[in-house]
Amino acid sequence: MRRRLLISYLSITCFVLVALALPLGLVYGQSQERALTNRLQSDGFALALRADEPLAQRDTATLTGLVHELAAQTGAGVVVVDETGRVLASAGAHQPPPGASTAGVADLDAARRGHRVSGRRASPGGDVLAVTVPVVWRDGTVGALRMSSSLSVVEHAVERNWLLLGGLAGLIALIVLLVSTLLARSFTRPLAELDAGASRLGDGDLGVRVEVPDDPPELRRLARSFNTTAERLDSLLGSQRAFVADASHQLRTPLAALRLRLENVEADGPHHRPEDLDGALAEVQRLTALVESLLVLTRAEDAPAPSADVALGPLVEARLDAWWAVAAERGVQLDADVASLAVRSEPGRLEQVLDNLLSNALDVAPRGSSVRVVARPVGERVRLEVHDAGPGMTLEQRTRAFDRFWRSPSARRDRSGFGLGLPIVRRLVLADGGAVTLADAAAGGLAVIVSLPAAPLPAPVRVPV
Ligand SMILES: Nc1ncnc2c1ncn2[C@@H]1O[C@H](COP(=O)(O)OP(=O)(O)O)[C@@H](O)[C@H]1O
Ligand SMILES: [Mg+2]
Known part of the structure; x- marks a missing residue:
């Protein structure tokens, strides 16, 4: 070059x-x-x-x-x-x-x-x-x-003139050679650096960044996008590693408990205590549930962009119906206040979001209270909210609630849940181009606010008569 x-x-x-x-x-x-x-x-x-x-x-x-x-x-x-x-x-x-x-x-x-x-x-x-x-x-x-x-x-005289002209031409050519060497070097130096950077990145050095030249603009853009690519790769791989580390850590506890139970069964021989075998089975169930949640989260991490307009009314109705029996068993009432609205979403995604939020709300709602699902338009967006009358969350807890594997201290004590529900909700809502926040509910508990891009109501399906 x-x-x-x-x-x-x-x-x-x-x-x-x-x-x-x-x-x-x-x-x-x-x-x-x-x-x-x-x-x-x-x-x-x-x-x-x-x-x-x-x-x-x-x-x-x-x-x-x-x-x-x-x-x-x-x-x-x-x-x-x-x-x-x-x-x-x-x-x-x-x-x-x-x-x-x-x-x-x-x-x-x-x-x-x-x-x-x-x-x-x-x-x-x-x-x-x-x-x-x-x-x-x-x-x-x-x-x-x-x-x-x-x-x-x-x-x-003519000969002298030719010599003079030749000398002058040589001098000019030399100056041009010098200047163009410097110019060529200034052009090719960023390219060489990019080349070296790309090969280091290829060798797995994700910390590599190249200097962004002022000129020419094409190289400046190339260097910038190289750096952002390297940065993104770096953070992606970093979060992937953290995820694997977190997941292994979470799997260790039930596995250790399972081994303990099985060792007891082995030591006691044919006269083992039935609680040990039941406990082992319970740990296996817990492990299965954890692995399933991990799978759901992994799928949610690279969920596709929304492809359809979904009417909220029938969807909320169906989810409340599904949770009705659980709510009744806990003495909790389920209410809905959903206007005829539609949002842009991937079919099936909002159901998962609501299931996680309703499960959380029902876990904390005191007997005799009610869990409310409210939806209303706000500008170009729709706010879908789930309110409960539970203990709510402190400000510090709210900032951590969407972290993977984070559970409230009481949930950790009871060994209930894995702290993956809210992270899954957040990933799914983000994939739909929405946002999710936590606030205080009017009844004193927690309000989870999901904001989604609004969509025109899908035309009702005509059933031929
Ligand atoms: N509506 C709520 N009110 C109070 N605490 C909640 C509520 N929803 C979730 N939490 C707390 O947040 C923690 C994380 O919830 P989540 O991400 O759904 O995990 P899990 O899978 O354990 O339910 C839980 O330990 C729970 O204590
Ligand atoms: Mg949950």
Whole structure:
């Protein structure tokens, strides 16, 4: 990933640099050559103006002076020829000596005919830039002169320019490389950290968290959701472990009692006391009930979301009917005040909730009192309440009542219940998107308040006649 980022940054940079530097270098070379031509041309014209009269009069001494002066000033080679092409004066390396004939040298021949010529020419000392102009005296061409300069100066300048451009491009590429390495590292560091975190999580280290980067937003979101996932896994596994520990602890007591009873039966042989065997059976029943409650709680922990609209009236009616016999035996009256309401719930779930709450209420309701089930709408929700006239709960007890395996001190003394009823109720109500709280009932006992999302009343089933 990092290498790919670097390669893409660098290739773009190199492309831009080449696209910019190449034309720049070429234009520079051309402009250098043009500047030299211009210089030679203006020097040539100046000499032609001063050399006209001496040339017309064949004053070689003056001409030689002028030519040498100019050659010394400019470093260029200078040749002056008369109208026949004979050299009258020359200066500089590789120039024809005075007296030599240049007839046949194309540029000088053309200039003697009145033309101006310039361009690159091959010469014994390497390529030169040559400018040849006619020398005119009183409306007639009296000869020609040629200025030539070695191209090596231009070539050196162009070479230096190329080197400079290359160096600059290299420097820019180096800076880009540095900056993009830092950038690529800042991109890939959170990724590498996430990678390491994920593999540690995979190895079972649930405490692992990664640093959340400020930028880019995608990585920030990814790091955040990684952390929340790890946190959730951690707490889920933690509560799972606590649950297993609690459950094992709760199973230990009845198992120990069962072993004691069975050891007594074994020791007494065929003449064992029948209470021991009955006690053993009772422990087995208690164990079975505990395991069943645990199963119900486990199922409630991952109960599905509600799928139906349930009418409360008939449901409460049916549950009160089911508990009527128990209530009658304990001398407790069952009342209902349920308006025609419906809630969003999973079928069968509210029955379990009511059964647990009614069982609790009947356990504590004093003889002659009544247990009331009330339901009424509150905004978008429905409040379903179960009131009793029992001892109620202290504030401290209410905060603990929904903890798994929590029982009131009196229930612990009597070894009645397992403290799983209210936790089961809470899980089921939560699964329906509701909430459950405990409050004081008007009659002095406890009021369990279940709040559920309201639903439109389901249409009555039409029975064909
Ligand atoms: N209506 C109530 N009034 C007073 N105490 C209650 C009431 N309902 C439950 N409790 C107390 O809360 C404890 C936990 O109840 P619950 O979770 O239903 O467990 P269990 O399975 O033992 O009934 C019980 O020990 C009981 O003493
Ligand atoms: Mg209970």
